[in-house]
Amino acid sequence: MTSASLMVRQSAAADGARCAARHPALAIGLHIDLGQWDYEGGEWRAAYERCPPDDVAALEAECRAQLEAFRELLGRDPTHLDSHQHVHMSEPVASLAARMAAELGVPLRATGHVRYEGGFYGQSGEGAAHPEWIAVERLIGLIESLPPGWTELGCHPGRSAAELSSYGREREAEIETLCDRRVRAAIESETIELRSFG
Numbered sequence: 001m002t003s004a005s006l007m008v009r010q011s012a013a014a015d016g017a018r019c020a021a022r023h024p025a026l027a028i029g030l031h032i033d034l035g036q037w038d039y040e041g042g043e044w045r046a047a048y049e050r051c052p053p054d055d056v057a058a059l060e061a062e063c064r065a066q067l068e069a070f071r072e073l074l075g076r077d078p079t080h081l082d083s084h085q086h087v088h089m090s091e092p093v094a095s096l097a098a099r100m101a102a103e104l105g106v107p108l109r110a111t112g113h114v115r116y117e118g119g120f121y122g123q124s125g126e127g128a129a130h131p132e133w134i135a136v137e138r139l140i141g142l143i144e145s146l147p148p149g150w151t152e153l154g155c156h157p158g159r160s161a162a163e164l165s166s167y168g169r170e171r172e173a174e175i176e177t178l179c180d181r182r183v184r185a186a187i188e189s190e191t192i193e194l195r196s197f198g
Contacts, residue, residue, distance in 0.1 A: 001155075001178070002196035005031035005082050008069040009050065017073040027198035029080035029106070030070045032063055032097065034087050038166050039126040047166075056092045063096055080197040082109035107197060114150045117142060121156070122170035134170060136177050140186045150195075 006016050006028055020028045035049035051058035070078055081101045082088065088097035089110065101108035110116035119142055122134040132138060142153065157178055158171035165171065177183065187194070 001026070001157075002194050003027040003029065003080065003152075003198070005029040005078075005080070006070060006073070007031045007033040007084060008066050008073060009033050013069075013073060020074060025196070025198070027079040027196035028074060029082055029197060030067060030078040032066060032081065032083040032088060032093070034059065034062060034084070034093065036085060053087075054092075056096075059093060060096050063093075063100060067100065077104055078106060080107045080109070086110075109152065114152050115147070116152050116154060117146070118154045120153060120174070122173060123167060127166060129170070131170070131173060134174050134177055136180045136182055139177050139183055143183070143186045143190055143192065146190070146192070 002025075004016075004020070004026060006013060006020070008030070010033065020026060033050065034053065036047040037044045038047050039045075051062045053059070067078070081097055081104070083093065083097065086109075087093045088108065097108055098111065101111075107114055120134060120139055122130055124130060146153075155174055155178060156167060156171055157174040158165075158168070159175065
């Protein structure tokens with residue numbers, strides 16, 4: 001892993017910032033966190049919302065407050081911007097995130113010249129578990145099919161997250177896959193150079 005992003009409003013943000021300080025080569029971006037929506041009982045339900053999703057002024061205030069919190073935690077600007085549940089891919093957050101990235105002079109996920117590959121994810125859009133999507137063979141297949149140029153390969157590894165996240169079990173499985181020696185061999189075989197947003 002060469003880059004990570006930080007959700008500054010979550011309880012482990014300070015721990016994450018301390019970990020980042022111990023690994024100065026790791027690029028750290030701001031993971032804009034405006035809420036979480038889980039698919040339950042056949043519909044999307046808000047687990048939490050930081051502000052009303054249609055209030056443009058409140059969204060901008062929250063995003064900029066998260067940028068300031070990032071600066072306070074890490075003592076620097078983020079190397080890139082992305083967002084929880086890809087809210088920056090839709091308006092009104094898309095325009096706001098693009099403005100912030102331009103002001104900072106940093107990449108915004110899935111825009112510009114860096115392609116985003118999100119196929120290494122162990123759930124369907126409705127939250128159904130698909131462990132085969134985060135298996136070693138799947139990741140090797142993704143690596144072998146990457147086109148020339150820059151690609152960000154998204155992943156969500158983590159430990160002890162089963163109680164905290166609807167993606168908790170999958171986070172543990174991702175770690176196992178990402179650390180498998182066959183994955184490193186595939187990267188080397190494809191002559192892929194690991195780079196960071198830094």
